[in-house]
Amino acid sequence: MTTYEFRRKMHLSFLATFILLVGCAFVFTPAVFAADNASGPSSGQYTTAWVCIAAAIAFGLGALGAGMAISKVGSAAMGAISERPEIASNALIFIALAEGLVVFGFITALMILGHAA
Secondary structure: OOHHHHHHHHHHHHHHHHHHHHHHHHHHHHHHHHHHHHOOOOOOOOOHHHHHHHHHHHHHHHHHHHHHHHHHHHHHHHHHHHHOHHHHHHHHHHHHHHHHHHHHHHHHHHHHHHHHO
């Protein structure tokens, strides 16, 4: 597979994911807004839709950042392990540190959702 074909497939994958996310937003968000409006406006409270969107952004950006970090750290770690197999445990620690970004995003999303309840 050439670099051009890989980039083309990657861009198509991102486009399909974006279209799926926007479609889900159009399908599910009106029901959440309707549920908020039916209960009546309340001053000082966040609407459920905005809280869910904020939690999704927190978790999504954490997962995206972790994926980017793991792609760089993982490839460098595997290259280093291929040259010196005795550093495999150290390299896996660095990969686990990058994976911690997902956990931070998940905890932040749970805190946002817990604050709204």
